[in-house]
Amino acid sequence: MYFSEKIINWYKKNGRKLPWRETKNPYYILVSEFMLQQTKVSLKTIKCYLNFIKKFPNLKKLAQAEEKDVLKEWEGLGYYTRAIHLHFFAKKLKNKPIDFFPKKYKDLIQYKGIGPYTGAAIASICFNEVIPAIDGNAYRVFSRYIGIYHDITLSVSNNKFRIYISKMIDHNFPGLFNQAIMDLGSILCTPKKAKCFLCPVKRSCFSFKNGTVYKFPVKNNRKKKPILGRFFYYIFICNYHKKLCLNKRLSKDIWKGLYDFPLIESKKKLTENEIRENVWKKFQLIYNNVIYQIRHKLTHQILSIQFLNCEITQNFSKNIFLEKFIFIPYGKICEYPFPSPILLFLKHEKMI
Known part of the structure; x- marks a missing residue:
């Protein structure tokens, strides 16, 4: 409770003001999460998001669009498979009732392009499902805070992290909790030049107390793919x-x-x-x-x-x-x- 309360209070005062955080509309959140896969928040991303929502204000409009027009609105963001999967999701739901949207994590991840992180983010933010959204920021924050020496490049580590985080997540505000972790990792608990003295939970942080901040998260060297x-x-x-x-x-x-x-x-x-x-x-x-x-x-x-x-x-x-x-x-x-x-x-x- 100490951890979640501290970071949520910090987030409410210091979190990034982003247009998709002004709504609980699952479609808007879905679009933002697809855009943020392998892409950092930037003015370019925000502009693309706003233009996309304006062009395709709901799932029905997106489903009716030609792939060419969807990709045109995605132009400049890269990783265009994301846009194709988003379009596919809309077309899969076009025959459902107008207000239908998968609400559970287990249902969301059945669709192409919606992986564990995206599914957990949507389920927790829009539908208050108590499930941790684990991305690079979460790996970094929790490995440093708890002192987790599991190699995050191994797939088995995801389950171990999920167990740890599930014990710490705020059951009343899981969406806020996940967003707070995301911003804590982006603003303070950064890979380099971490701003530990501004961190709301530094007094109970393993790495801060032991001077091991930059030893986490653990990544064993793997062979780099050739260029x-x-x-x-x-x-x-x-x-x-x-x-x-x-x-x-x-x-x-x-x-x-x-x-x-x-x-x-x-x-x-x-x-x-x-x-x-x-x-x-x-x-x-x-x-x-x-x-x-x-x-x-x-x-x-x-x-x-x-x-x-x-x-x-x-x-x-x-x-x-x-x-x-x-x-x-x-x-x-x-x-x-x-x-x-x-x-x-x-x-x-x-x-x-």
Whole structure:
């Protein structure tokens, strides 16, 4: 009781003022939790959240939307699979009564994209279910406070942490408790330069008393995934009707569901002659020159991207290589969702 009372009182005075905290509407909370998966709270996130809610004010509107429009509103946030799963959730519920929403943690986690943390956050905040929401902040706060030496990279640690936290969670205000832990970890109990002297529970904190703050949480060194280098050569063309050629990404790769240009991918950097040969061989197009290039870093990938200015030959109508792509008028570009490198290119060319 001492712990939960202290952190909830601290949270009420010092917690971050965020638009999704002004409501108990489960749909709004759902959208915010999806957006915050693998993404920190920022002005960009808040702006995207507000625009998304304005465009799709409820589950019904979201279910009725085209995937293209949902991804467009998600544009710039990254990890687009989250938006696809959110859209899928809405479509799964579209035939339910208008006020239906899964209220229990065990029901929420049955849906794609809703993992243990997201399910617990929604269930506790919206429906007062007494269940801890355990994310990186919670691991850090509780491992330091209690002195938990379990390796948080191991899946078995989650159950152990859940047992510890379940004994400390506030049974009257579980949602406030979980949000307080989240903000305590984000504002005071940070990975580096922790503000321990401002912490409301420092006097009973194991790490503060024993000088072991930065020894927690325990993470045994694991082999880092190698950084994959990929070379992308985008084909920039338009047909004789001044329409731009686009490709919708459908494979289980980065940016699934987004749009880009016809692509030549290589494991190595291509020479001018190799580019020319590939462009002709794969698309029956004439390569002119590179008009833009950029390096784009992802979590475990570095993309070296070049945009190639290419021409369509006179026998365009017989070009079977371009049949699987779509052609859109320049004026419709802003209606399509693109990954960041394509957006940068379009801005560079002053097309958006």
